[in-house]
Amino acid sequence: MWFWLLASRCAADIALARNWRQEHCVGETRLKDTIVTVATDATNQLPIVAVLNSTSSNAAKAGDISFVVITRHVRRLQHVVHRFLPQIAVTVCGGFSELLMQRPALSKLMSLRNSTRVKRKELLSPFNFAAFYLPYVLHDSPRARVLYLDTDTVVKGDVGDLDDLDMRGAPAAAVEDCTQKIFKYINFEMLRKYDQRAPEKQAWKRWGLADTLSNETCVFNRGVVLFDCARWRELRLTETIEDLVDAFVESRARLWRGGISQPPFLLTLAGRYLKLDLEWNVRGLGRMDLGRREWLQLAEYARHRYGSEPNVFERHMAPSGPFRQTFNPFLCPIAAFAKILHFNGEFKPWTLSSAAIDSWRFLGLNVSHAREIVGTCEIRACPTSVNVSTGRRLRSACESWHHFTTSETTTLPRWDQQHYSPDMLPWTTKPESVTDYYASGCIARPPLCTCSSVLSDDCVTICASHWHQFVNPTVMLDAAARGDPAWLASSLRVLHGRRHAPRRLLLKNSI
Numbered sequence: 001m002w003f004w005l006l007a008s009r010c011a012a013d014i015a016l017a018r019n020w021r022q023e024h025c026v027g028e029t030r031l032k033d034t035i036v037t038v039a040t041d042a043t044n045q046l047p048i049v050a051v052l053n054s055t056s057s058n059a060a061k062a063g064d065i066s067f068v069v070i071t072r073h074v075r076r077l078q079h080v081v082h083r084f085l086p087q088i089a090v091t092v093c094g095g096f097s098e099l100l101m102q103r104p105a106l107s108k109l110m111s112l113r114n115s116t117r118v119k120r121k122e123l124l125s126p127f128n129f130a131a132f133y134l135p136y137v138l139h140d141s142p143r144a145r146v147l148y149l150d151t152d153t154v155v156k157g158d159v160g161d162l163d164d165l166d167m168r169g170a171p172a173a174a175v176e177d178c179t180q181k182i183f184k185y186i187n188f189e190m191l192r193k194y195d196q197r198a199p200e201k202q203a204w205k206r207w208g209l210a211d212t213l214s215n216e217t218c219v220f221n222r223g224v225v226l227f228d229c230a231r232w233r234e235l236r237l238t239e240t241i242e243d244l245v246d247a248f249v250e251s252r253a254r255l256w257r258g259g260i261s262q263p264p265f266l267l268t269l270a271g272r273y274l275k276l277d278l279e280w281n282v283r284g285l286g287r288m289d290l291g292r293r294e295w296l297q298l299a300e301y302a303r304h305r306y307g308s309e310p311n312v313f314e315r316h317m318a319p320s321g322p323f324r325q326t327f328n329p330f331l332c333p334i335a336a337f338a339k340i341l342h343f344n345g346e347f348k349p350w351t352l353s354s355a356a357i358d359s360w361r362f363l364g365l366n367v368s369h370a371r372e373i374v375g376t377c378e379i380r381a382c383p384t385s386v387n388v389s390t391g392r393r394l395r396s397a398c399e400s401w402h403h404f405t406t407s408e409t410t411t412l413p414r415w416d417q418q419h420y421s422p423d424m425l426p427w428t429t430k431p432e433s434v435t436d437y438y439a440s441g442c443i444a445r446p447p448l449c450t451c452s453s454v455l456s457d458d459c460v461t462i463c464a465s466h467w468h469q470f471v472n473p474t475v476m477l478d479a480a481a482r483g484d485p486a487w488l489a490s491s492l493r494v495l496h497g498r499r500h501a502p503r504r505l506l507l508k509n510s511i
């Protein structure tokens with residue numbers, strides 16, 4: 001009896017939230033079966049323009065898609081959409097945080113505000129849980145599917161394909177990520193204990209959570225998730241997540257680590273989601289560095305995929321400053337085949353103007369100690385690349401590019417990161433962390449990813465350009481004028497302040 005009460009109350013609460021849309025959304029009211037959604041409380045609207053515009057531009061039947069943006073800044077976003085994307089029917093919704101705060105589990109999370117175990121307090125914000133409630137608030141038909149996208153994505157494929165996808169009864173679909181195992185996140189022994197107490201937990205008791213996992217269970221990336229709304233609600237997965245959050249609060253933040261909302265999502269869907277092809281979430285883009293082990297895996301992958309062309313890949317990788325085990329940048333060899341590019345690294349394409357993207361060989365990054373890009377700067381030297389197998393120095397892509405694309409006879413000096421700082425002075429104190437290294441001066445900006453089926457130098461910046469293709473300079477200037485991103489203004493300033501205009505790039509067949 002008690003279970004029934006509890007269950008029906010929960011179900012009623014969540015169902016009630018459906019009316020929320022009538023009160024809190026503006027724009028198109030009736031939703032199609034395919035719904036593309038972003039949910040963000042960030043003030044910067046640029047990334048949302050890229051997601052909406054790229055999804056719509058690449059869809060064969062854009063008219064069959066509903067776009068929903070859930071934000072705290074409804075009026076500002078409405079302005080952007082009306083002014084710049086009038087051809088796209090966008091529904092803009094606010095008030096989601098308030099709705100989520102009514103969920104007991106999420107409001108309880110706030111009791112961890114003072115916990116020393118939670119380092120990044122902003123992760124306690126209910127907004128991070130928004131995706132799990134979408135199947136309750138965004139559906140007008142039993143066929144509804146919600147494609148949730150992080151705002152650091154840009155779509156290259158036709159999301160209509162996902163509508164035709166046979167989900168085989170799965171409540172959600174996502175791309176598996178086997179560079180990480182779920183064990184990294186979960187205190188497994190503790191989970192077992194909670195599992196044994198599960199009969200009190202209505203939504204969770206139907207499966208022993210701990211039993212469905214093994215040491216080999218991979219994670220999935222939550223930046224691109226397709227929800228089958230009806231199936232998700234039927235399995236009551238939101239309640240499972242809430243039960244887990246309850247247990248997390250009770251464990252005083254010991255049940256999992258590495259985020260607040262990600263681990264319960266991973267746990268709830270482990271073994272129950274449909275695996276999308278890798279192309280639907282080509283992630284890791286914009287990461288500034290990677291460790292030796294991952295480097296070797298990628299190099300091996302590139303060799304396998306590109307046969308005799310791995311050298312380009314190798315020539316782009318340079319040791320991060322004086323660190324022998326850490327390399328930058330992160331390159332993604334499968335970006336050419338991407339249907340969705342995911343810039344989930346620190347370096348976002350909107351941190352630079354499109355012109356700055358094109359002239360990456362002149363402009364480096366000025367990075368703060370918090371790893372925020374505070375602007376661009378002129379690079380004075382190219383870092384040396386290294387053959388990871390032999391340790392021998394290689395002519396780096398930075399050098400080749402500079403040499404090839406300028407008429408200047410002098411080439412940039414080679415920079416030996418082991419012994420010299422970015423200012424080309426001997427290190428007075430060597431940086432102790434990669435973060436210190438980035439903050440130590442003007443670092444040659446990493447190209448964001450690779451693009452073609454044959455890895456070649458001419459396309460290493462294409463992915464960032466791809467983002468810019470969907471956000472025209474007027475939108476960037478509008479954002480800069482509104483004082484949105486301070487770094488954008490500084491990036492434009494550096495570029496315009498250059499003494500010599502960069503020569504037009506010869507992108508095709510250049511090397």
Ligand SMILES: *[C@@H]1O[C@H](CO)[C@@H](O)[C@H](O)[C@H]1NC(C)=O
Pocket residue numbers: 110111112113114
């Ligand atoms: C957190 O600490 C502040 C000040 O130290 C206190 O006022 C507040 O009540 C505490 N909150 C919780 C949830 O313990």
Ligand SMILES: *[C@@H]1O[C@H](CO)[C@@H](O)[C@H](O)[C@H]1NC(C)=O
Pocket residue numbers: 215
């Ligand atoms: C899983 O890994 C943990 C920690 O490495 C180990 O203690 C445990 O025995 C492993 N379990 C299995 C089933 O291999």
Ligand SMILES: *[C@@H]1O[C@H](CO)[C@@H](O)[C@H](O)[C@H]1NC(C)=O
Pocket residue numbers: 310311312314315387388389390394
């Ligand atoms: C790195 O060294 C290996 C082993 O000598 C060699 O096969 C490979 O071609 C080298 N890579 C580059 C980019 O020179």
Ligand SMILES: *[C@@H]1O[C@H](CO)[C@@H](O)[C@H](O)[C@H]1NC(C)=O
Pocket residue numbers: 366367374375376377441442
């Ligand atoms: C980076 O930006 C800071 C703050 O604007 C400035 O003081 C510093 O000189 C810049 N560094 C470089 C290398 O441009």
Ligand SMILES: *[C@@H]1O[C@H](CO)[C@@H](O)[C@H](O)[C@H]1NC(C)=O
Pocket residue numbers: 049053054057084085469470471472475
């Ligand atoms: C949307 O994308 C198209 C196609 O790339 C582009 O021409 C257009 O300028 C973009 N619109 C905005 C507002 O950025």
